[in-house]
């Protein structure tokens with residue numbers, strides 16, 4: 001599978017909101033094989049450098065390290081980039097808790113390390129190119 005287009009929308013805000021959103025640098029839209037698009041991929045400036053977060057559903061999970069509320073499904077905290085434990089179902093969930101747990105996954109993501117690296121490299125290169133434009 002080939003990545004045929006990467007579009008990056010830089011986030012302008014200096015981010016003094018204190019929400020941790022300032023670590024979100026850009027959104028990416030990636031096209032695969034000229035026929036399949038994934039939107040809402042995030043480029044995040046983590047403690048250990050830039051990384052790519054695949055789109056995930058809205059439910060939030062609280063980081064055990066810093067307490068930041070992240071979108072569930074991410075592997076790393078948006079605020080402190082600590083690796084997040086696998087999502088467990090929220091307390092107080094009823095019989096549909098299994099569905100809720102399902103909803104906490106990435107909407108779309110690579111399942112091989114090779115493709116994940118390829119995807120991340122393409123996105124970060126596009127991000128750097130976009131930044132270089134000024």
Ligand SMILES: [Zn+2]
Pocket residue numbers: 063064065066067068077078079080081082
């Ligand atoms: Zn954290």
